[in-house]
Amino acid sequence: MAPYDASGPNVNGIEPRWTSSAKSGVGTALSPACRIWFTLSHGILNEIYYPRVDSACTRDIGLIVTGPDGYFSEEKRDTESVVTTVEDGVPAYRLINTAIDGRYRIIKRIIVDPMRSSLLQQISFEPLEGTIHDYRLYLLAAPHLVNAGYGNTGWVEDYKGTPMLFAAGTGGVSMALAVSGGWRTASAGYVGISDGWQQLQKEARLDPAVARAVDGNVALTGEIDLIGGSDTVTVSLGFGSHSKEAGYNALASLQAGYDGAERSYVADWRAWQDGLLALDEPRAPPPEVNRYRISTAVLATHRPLSFEGPAVASLSIPWGFAKGDEDLGGYHLVWPRDLVETAGGFLAAGASQDALRILAYLRVIQEEDGHWPQNCWLDGEPYWSGIQMDECAFPILLADALRREGVLTGDLLLSYVPMVESAARYVVVNGPVTGEDRWEEDGGFSPFTLAVEIAALLAAADILEIAGQTHNADYLRQTADAWNDQIERWTYVSSDAENAALGVKGYYVRIAPPEIADGSSPADGFVPIKNRPPAESFLPTARVVSPDALALVRFGLRAADDPRILDTVRVIDAQLKCDLPQGSLWYRYTGDGYGEHEDGGPFDGTGIGRPWPLLAGERAHYELAAGRPEVALGLLKTLEQSAGQGGLLPEQVWDQPDVPALGLALGKPSGSAMPLVWAHAEHIKLLRSLRDGAVFDMPPQGVERYVKNKMTAPFVPWRFNNKLSQLSVGKRLRIEVMARAIIRWSVDGWASASDTETSQNGFGIHVAELSCERLPKGGSIAFTFYWPDTDRWEGEDFSVSVVETP
Known part of the structure; x- marks a missing residue:
């Protein structure tokens, strides 16, 4: 075999990239003994996370098939994949990958060993042309053990006489790959230079001399023995804090066998789901898969049992195939907003203790001044530096929801009073102007953020009153009243020429800048989060429309039939509704730039926003509040039919003609995050709301105070961060x-x-x-x-x- 060129600037491997965010499956074991989370896409394993759900350890792990006359076929590119679960709603997967050229089929079952930190694949190879002796099968793995591609070392070595493929990151995490029957040949090289893919392309075999690649972007390749034994093998991937521990876990799982691990894995999941509310009662016609159980599994898969409470926003990196080591976080971070929405999904499904654990986690990571970070790692260390006021208010609403459900009572409730009081203080001191809106973008007066803040102040008032803090409770209610009185002044505008044909008098805008341009007084202490021109000069020229205005109904501040809401709905539908094969979806707001480019190229800081299935769920909740359950049910079906293969809900779907070369199809998931846990939580809440005949998570305080009793404040507040x-x-x-x-x-x-x-x-x-x-x-x-x-x-x-x- 010709020597590999180890010269040039990429001697330690080409620049690493992540992989597709369009997952067809996500899974983990419901056991604290195992700390592995995995994802599937294009028929193979993608990112695998260890030892925490916020730390990715692989790019992907797939198979290569070679044969006579230079035949070379890569599983993820050259097969059509069908993904199913081994039991309804349980995230244990069966993949059938059939070669596009019709020459072979690969059948895989994938789980995590509940007893230890190992992932198991049971792999069967079936020749459709020729015999099994005509083919050779290789496993190719790309370790990213430091949550990045560079900084990895790979090598070939035995553990207790069993040949394994090892990799270790500079941070100490290690992995080991073993196969029943042993690797026939094996290699460890640099990606794009000396890795197994390059070797098989050039020489149709692995070079045993390429057995170690140090501190770079590396790949491990091992040949599965199809000739010496059965056509079905088990591949075990073990993890550990060092290579010997990883080797031990891989071998222990291999020796214990696949079948027993799968039975235990499935039983744990079924036991947890059997304790949930039966929101998966048959519908006519019944869905092809149990989407309720899929959504509950998605929520539970994104949390670590060994690190109680948190859940990440998504086990994916949006447009990951175009991103490298600079994107450490992706969506595998904790967003307090998404986390409270996740807790709401658990609560709607009847898993109240899971929701309570989320509240306990939020109490731990609350900052000293009462706010929560915009997003963070599991241990609470902030990732982005922004502060969003709705994220500072949402945990209060979760505490109150648990109180009203009878979960947070007595001494347990009183133990959360300091958290609620501190958060309420931060909101009243720094609100109502938001740092950024819920989409991490412009700051100012946002209907969504205002709705969350006001509802949270009323909820906090109830909790503080129970704790005997009557004066503080009164102040919070007075502030909520005053802010509620100002919502229209801050965010409602008269109709313009663009909307005149709709017959509307006005509408709520997505966000309006605060009426302050000069900052706060040095002696004041209020912090203006962003300085903007006065609203009067802003609104006529930048009237951005968004479904966010429906939060005023969702959080109980305005009636669904309020004429201003009805007019806003007309404007939203005229400007943001997108009719797709599955039904109507909505864009986030006019002028949104978060999405693929016009030609389908990946978002790179600029792009064009695409429709969000999540917003169909939010619109369905509005329709239910308006007394139209049949419309809400139709939107539920649209939401569910926006899922990708495997029933996972994406962040966005493609809204243009198909672009097959980029895997984009009209109405199907785009390259954004999938699954989006928030969307699955919204799905569960919508099922609960439809069952109950009322919006499940609508706080009652605002409805009673503003919709029914029309309460107003006798004063208007003036502040240095809100100079009315x-x-x-x-x-x-x-x-x-x-x-x-x-x-x-x-x-x-x-x-x-x-x-x-x-x-x-x-x-x-x-x-x-x-x-x-x-x-x-x-x-x-x-x-x-x-x-x-x-x-x-x-x-x-x-x-x-x-x-x-x-």
Whole structure:
């Protein structure tokens, strides 16, 4: 065999990439003894995670078939794959991969050993042309043991006399591959230079001299012996903190056998699912697969039993085939928002203790000041640096949901009061302006974030009142009332020429910048998360439409038949609805750039947003709230039919004609994340809502307070991070600052003035109310600040004009 070229800039392997995010299966064992999570795509294993669900250890593991006359066939590219579960809804998989040229078939069963950190594949090779002696079968594995491609070392070695393929990362994690009957030949080389794929392409055999590749992007290749024994073999992949532990786990699982491990694996899953609510009752016509059980399995697969509480957003890296080591996180991170949505899915399915464990985890990773990171690793270390106000409010809603379900009561409830109080403090101090909206993009006033914040303040008030904090509870309710009064002023606009033909008077926009451009006062302490031009100059030229406005109904702040909501729905459907073979889906918002390019090329920081199945679930909940369960049921079917092979729900689907070369088909999953756990949680909640005949997760406080009783606040709040410029007739002006102040104010253009001192409340906010409710329309109130603690005046006057109530 010719020597391999080890010169040049890529001596340690070509630049690594991840793989397809369009998964057809995800799985793990429901056992703390095993710390492996796996994914499937294109008929092979993709990312495998160990020892934590946020740490990817492989790119992929697949098979290569060679034969006479230079025959070379790669399983993931050259076969058509059919994926099923061995039992309905249990994430143990049977794959049938048939060669496109009709020459062979590979049948695989894949599970994780519940007893130890090993993954097992039972592989059968069936020649469809010729005999088994005409073919040679190789397993090719790409270790990414440091959550990245570079920094891996691979080698060939025996463990206790059993030949194995080993790899280790610079961080200490190791893996070992063993096969029943032993590897016939084996190799460890650098990807794109000396790996087994290159060897088989060039020489049709492995070179035993290429047996070690150090500190690079490496690949392991082993030949499965088809001639010396059965056409069915078991491949065991063991992991450990060092190579000997990995070898032990691989061999122990191999010796224990596949069949017993599968029985135990399936039994554990079936026992857990049997304890759930029967939301999978037959529908007419019945689905081809039990999508409810698939969704519950997706939720449970994305959490670690050995690290109680968290769940990652997705075991995938969106457009991973175009991303390399720079994308360490992918979607295998914890987003507090997604995690609360996941908890809601568990709660809807009757798994209340699973939801409670999520709340316990959130309590642990809450930051000292009360907020939660935008996203983080399992141990709470932030990954991105942003702060999103809805993510700071969502855990409060989870606590209250568990309280109302009777799970969080008595002393257990009281133990969570510090968490709720701290989170509520962060929200009232830094809200209502969001750091970024729920899509991690623009900051400002968002209907979605406002709805979550207000609902959370009301929920926190109930919890604090139970704990005897009456004054704090009253303040939270007053703040919620005041913010609720301002929703239309902050996010609702009059109709424009573009929507005139729809016959609407106005609509809610996706996000509106705060009315502040100059930041906060040095003596104030409120932190303006983003500085933007005044809303009056922004909205007429940048009216972005989004289904996010329906959160005002979902979280109980507005009635489903509110004329403003009805008009907004018309605008949403006119601008964002996309009719696909499975039914109607919606885009996130006008001008969305998160998705494939026009030609189908992967998102690379720019692109075109595609429809989200998740939004069909949210729209179905709106329709149910509006009293149209038949429409909601139709949207449920659309949501379910947007799934890929294996029943997994994607983040987005392709909305253009098919692009076969890129694997894109109209209405089918795009290259975004799949599965999206949030979408599966929404699916479960929708099933529960349809069964109950009411929106399962709608907080009741806002419905009672605003929809039924039409409560409003007697004041309007002014803050340095929310400098309102208008005050409705009959309202008082409440000033809220973060330091002791004396407010000098005037209602007659400074011809006379009054001084009012602030008082500090239980959240550390200094509050003063100015009695200006008798001012007529057209009047104004001017004021400034003296800061006693620093003995200085603010040096600027502020004013608020009095207008008619909109």
